[in-house]
Amino acid sequence: MTAKIILDVDDVQMRFGGLMALSDVNLQIEEGKTHAIIGPNGAGKSTLLNVCVGRLQPSRGTVMFEGEILTGKTPYEINQVGVARVFQTPEIFPELNLLENVMVPALAKRDGSFKFNAFRNVMREADIRDEAEHVLEDLGLQEQRTHIAGSLSRGDKRRLELAMCLVQHPRLLLLDEPTAGMSRADTNRTIEILKRIKERGMTKVIIEHDMHVVFSLADKISVLAQGKIIAEGAPDDVRGNPKVQEAYLGGAHL
Amino acid sequence: MSVSPSPKKELATIAIFTVAVLAMPIWLAPIGAAYPDLLQKFAIFGIFAIGFNILFGLTGYLSFGHAAFLGVGSYTAVWSFKLLTMNVLPAVIFGTVLAGLFAVLIGYVSLRRSGIYFSILTLAFAQMSYNLAYSVLTPITNGETGLQLTQQDPRIIDSMFVEAGAGLPSTTLFGLKMSGYPGFYFCAVVLIIGFWISLKIFNSPFGMKLKAIKSNQTRMGYTGFNTRPYLLVAFVISGMYAGLAGSLMAATDPLAGAERMQWTASGEVVLMTILGGVGTLIGPLLGAGVIKYFENIFSSYNENVLHQIFAALPDPLEDAVVAVTSLFVGEGWHLTLGTLFMVIVIFLPGGIVEGARRLKSLVLRPTVRKYGFKTDQPTTRS
Known part of the structure; x- marks a missing residue:
């Protein structure tokens, strides 16, 4: 039961001078799912979204949305094909x-x-x-x-x-820390809203630090650290993954 | 600006505006401004400022080169008088269209940048046009002397119908001479049409998108709008208003000089717009009126007039008062304008319109209104 891939990030590399912000990132987002990207500060999460919406052009690799290449398009063209951020x-x-x-x-x-x-x-x-x-x-x-x-x-x-x-009514909604700086009540409210959207079948990619938000919403989680995807899978698998714990806490248990 | 007026309200606005403009010779009489030359200037600079506001007020792009379009409009109109006919209608149409084409060119290049760089680019283009008009383009612009009508002009269309008279012909609208009050009423009708178009744009989805560009251009991109053509259209429309104003100047007084393109003229329309209220519908018009009124009234005062005004004072005091006030009148009227401008920018950043709004809320309702954004709230705060 493989679902349809709506967004396909293929071997994307993003270099800022000597800094490798993203190195060979591969990411497949399934239609209708909520896909969370987590990772420590500076891991390249926002850079990845910037590449997807055309704010940054990757040094290498392509981003495909429903079979259409987004790389090289301007932000307004990308919005017009159905990606909102x-x-x-x-x-x-x-x-x-x-x-x-x-x-x-x-x-x-x-x-x-x-x-x-x-x-x-x-x-x-x-x-x-x-x-x-x-x-x-x-x-x-x-x-x-x-x-x-x-x-x-x-x-x-x-x-x-x-x-x-x-x-x-975008086909794909990209959310960059939608609850950062919100009160607990506001955060819960936002979670409720996002859950409701999910019922309508909208695909979402969400970057979030708040694990409460991530585990309430995500169907799948990718962990990004130092520009690389180090783990990917269902929430429970990722939670127990030692590599993830190391990236976040230097080896301590979650 | 937050709540757009309904189509009904729009009609009421335009009706009131029409009456107010056409009745200007009556209600401006008590302040000594009801003579045709000055009224024409009110209308012409009003058009110029309304158009400028469509660019600056709605999109926030500050052009320092709009005088170039004014000049193009004037030159084109005079050429239409020289080559075709003394009728003002074709002159005005050609002037507007050519200024629009010119604006496409300048706008296309200048809008590749925003903020101060955009302003500098437009300024550079206008100064280039000014210098070209003075030197290289002398065959078209008649250089320093300025472009004038002559006895030898072909006037193809006119010569088909009537024999050329002995003197220089005057501009007409199908036989009606365009000097004095007829000239004013012609400009007034154009002003009303110009205001109506501006009102339509302000209340349209297009206008709303322009305001959104001013508010957050980055978000506009991620919202799916290609902002460049929006800006270019706004730029060209406002350039056409400037060309229209320039051709009306030539229509009421058929000559055109390069100084009309100079940066001081570009600066003047910026002052008018800010003085009246950036981004408000009526503000730029009020600003244009105030500046032109001051220019005419204050610059006509001299020491003799001042001595008469202050004659009641004891002689030494009279001399002192006249000595001080004379700095602000006659040649020095710019000092008055500068002071007024400073006062407005510091105390009333929203211009005359904001002043009127504050007065109104002070009189009608002394309590602080929630948010205070009800109607034509200027958006100059950053």
Whole structure:
């Protein structure tokens, strides 16, 4: 029962001058699954995501998404094929209100990377508006929808960014530490949201330090250390893997 | 800016605006600004500033070279008067279109960079155009003298219908002379159309995407938008507004000089926009009005006028007061403008519009409104 591979990272190498941030990373993400990437600080986790979304071009190797080569494409082209990303520090539109923040990505999904619709009133875009309101409600941000995004708390900004990604119904969602800096309550709330998304069959790659989050969500875990994948497998297998324990704790038991 | 006005509200806005602009000769009379020359300037620079704001206000890209498009518009309009007809309509259309083409060229290159580098690139292009107009392009621009109408101009279309008169012809709109009040009303109608288009853009999905680019261009990329064409379109639209303003200048006074392209002219529209309120609909227009009013009123004062104003004071005091105030009028009116600009930027970063909004909330509701972002909130904070 091999599932369909949606994202295929093939022999990716990323070199920054003398530093080898990623060396020969191979990673297959199965459709509909939640795949966690864990590893100590500086292991290359965010670099790997940056390579996937086109922020960085790898020194060698390719990234394929549903049979299409992503390497060499720009971030907007990669988004248009169905890959959305939540950043480690929320990337939102701080001067716009929440509703506008979510409507803009919804427009990108509908209109493509460029459309000159300058003579239509935004209020007439009822579909886009409804969709945005629906997602905001889903994430519990409905009451704040006319607030300026820059005035939100950190946790709410992260949820808003998630809403901005979800409104596009991406095939693949990449999350870079979605709960970092969140209170326990907010973290649990985010876990609930992510579980709900999973039921809809959206594939997710999640980078996370919080093991509570990882073990509540992940179907599969890859461990990255010093630019290499050192272990991969189901959560329970990874937990007991001595190599992982060494990478994290220098040999102490988890 | 957070809540976009509905189409109904949009109609109301444009109706009020139309009445206000057309009635300018009436309500500006008490402050001595209701004469056609100045009113024309209000309308023309208003168009220039509205267009500039579509680029600067919506996308945050600060161009320091918009005077180049103003100049292109003027030269094109004068050439249309020389070669084709004294009718202003083709002149205005050609001026706008050619400025737009010019903007495609400059925008395509300049938009490869952002921030200060973009500003410097546009400045460099405008200064290049200015110097070319002065020197190499003399056959087209008539160099230092400036491009003027002459008796020998072919005026192909006009000569088919009427014999050339003895003197220089004047610009017309199908026979209606474009000097004085008719000239103002022509500019006013163009201004209203220009404002309406700007209003449409502000309230459109396109405008919302431009605001999003200003807010976070990185996120726009990861959201699936190719930002470069958006910026280029905004740049070209605002260049066309500048060309339109330039051709209207030529339409009301048919000559064009290279100084219209100089960086001081580019700087002036930046001042107008910031003074009025960046990113607000009406702000740039108010800024243009205030600056042109000050330029005309304060620069016309001289020591004699000041002596008359302060005649009631005892002589030594009168001399002292006149000595100080005379620094700020006549040739020195720029000092007044500079002071005003400093005061606005320091105390009211959102410009006149923010000032009006604060006054309104002070009068109507003394309590602090939650978040305070209700309508046309400028987004100058960074």
